[in-house]
Amino acid sequence: MVDRAQLLEAALDCLAEGIALADMEGRAVFWSRAAEAITGHTGAEVLGQPVRDALEKLVVGGARQWTTLTDTEAHAGRGSLVEVRHKLGHTLPAMARILVLRDGLGGRVGTGVVFHPTESLDALPHGQCGEGIGVEASQEDLEDRLAAEFDDISRGQLPFGILWITVDQSHELRKTHGARACEAMLEKVEHALVNGLRPGEEVGRWGDDEFLVISHERTPEMLAAHAQVLAGLARTADFRWWGDRISLTVSIGAAQADPAETLAQLLERAKGAMISSIHAGGNHITPAPWRHECLPS
Secondary structure, eight states, X not given: OOOHHHHHHHHHHTSSSEEEEEOTTSBEEEEOHHHHHHHSOOHHHHTTSBHHHHHHHHBTXXXXXXXXXXXXXXXXXXXXXXXXXXXXXXXXXXXEEEEEEEOTTSOEEEEEEEEEXXXXXXXXXXXXXXOOSOEEEOHHHHXXXXXXXXXXXXTTOOOOEEEEEEETTHHHHHHHHOHHHHHHHHHHHHHHHHHTOOTTOEEEXXXXXXEEEEEOOSSHHHHHHHHHHHHHHHHTOOEEETTEEEOOOEEXXXXXXXXXXXXXXXXXXXXXXHHHHHHXXXXXXXXXXXXXXXXXX
């Protein structure tokens, strides 16, 4: 029989926010799946360690500004904007807050740290103004948007890139659980991806089991870092089918548009990078080489 602690851990693992729980000695006793996805650090690397030490490594500039374990500063530090350093080296803005955990009698039993990625307040715009949040799109809509974006970049307008995404488990799930299960899983992943889009971005189905994201990240490095965030959100999508909890991962190819190529060549580069991610074992992001690097010498 599942005990109460297991039920609580399962419930916390369903949340998109990263959650770290520390005991009265300040040592990490819980590190959620979302925390793993956002930071790249597994529970095995964090659990049992002083949570303050772990956060010092994960937060650019140190964590003391918002992790003092007192009631007063816990309330004052709610909603602080920090820069989280991912294990792979890139950083992303996140809203973080600290919670004092109490038992039924009001006694303190530990501390919780909750954080989630967010758009930096002073970041340059990634998309066109006035478009609001990112949206889901049909394949026909994506084709029209791609054509328009490619026309813009050929005239020196805002740079853009694409992320070609496939869910690593889709083929096996379709085979073992059927088409309905696979479709439900893809809808779950798509909703998770939408939550990670920046203003002006779009995501939509691209074929039966794949997705395409149109992004206005300004460099290949920023596009790859954004792909890491989306991959983490896909991993935290809690998919269950007839009581079975199925872990999900994605393989992504990231290609920054080059005005010297055609749209078909851009898509081929993204698809080739996605296939390389699959061949790397899945759960992987591969930046596509530039067009001239793909040409035979």
